[in-house]
Amino acid sequence: MNENVERILFTEEQLKYRVREMAEEINNYYNGEAVTVISVLKGSVVFAVDLIKQLNMPVSLDFICASSYGSGTISSGKLIIKKDVELEIEGQNILLLEDIIDTGETLHEIIKMLKGRGTKSIATAMMFNKPARRKKAVQADFIGFDIPDEFVVGYGLDYDEQYRNLPYLGVLKRSVYEE
Numbered sequence: 001m002n003e004n005v006e007r008i009l010f011t012e013e014q015l016k017y018r019v020r021e022m023a024e025e026i027n028n029y030y031n032g033e034a035v036t037v038i039s040v041l042k043g044s045v046v047f048a049v050d051l052i053k054q055l056n057m058p059v060s061l062d063f064i065c066a067s068s069y070g071s072g073t074i075s076s077g078k079l080i081i082k083k084d085v086e087l088e089i090e091g092q093n094i095l096l097l098e099d100i101i102d103t104g105e106t107l108h109e110i111i112k113m114l115k116g117r118g119t120k121s122i123a124t125a126m127m128f129n130k131p132a133r134r135k136k137a138v139q140a141d142f143i144g145f146d147i148p149d150e151f152v153v154g155y156g157l158d159y160d161e162q163y164r165n166l167p168y169l170g171v172l173k174r175s176v177y178e179e
């Protein structure tokens, strides 16, 4: 275990098993219809790589990099797109992949933006869900695990761009981010 990780929430084996289950749910849901998978950079890349290998419908893969900055109590967050999707998504079934949903602001804004481009359907799959911090009700079709409100790293999730490569989900030691 990494020296800066206090404890492991989900082992590599548990994550693998759950991703396999999610892929099965997603395969049943689309029933062979073609899907454009959009991975939200950077955190969801690890999840995306594991998941798409187990999808059995025609799959296109694209990426978006965006952050949302909520504006206080006003409900319309603002989306900053750092890298847009490159594929034509009008008329396509979109499966949006996220590593974690926290306040829900980012996913809410991305869904709104993509819907405006005339997609046929949008579904979401998130590996981790932190319901305690939710500010925006967000469409969550496939959820890997609900997690407590703790500082988690690994399986794509970072602290200061580190730890994304850990194959498990761990709780970061307080001393690391409070020093």
Ligand code: PRP
Pocket (backbone or CB within 6 Å): 040, 041, 042, 043, 044, 066, 067, 068, 098, 099, 100, 101, 102, 103, 104, 105, 106, 107, 157, 158
């Ligand atoms: C994380 C995560 C989501 C977002 C969730 O990305 O991947 O996109 O935050 O937070 P929210 O529900 O409060 O909007 P981050 O901006 O940390 O970028 P990264 O994936 O590159 O680490």
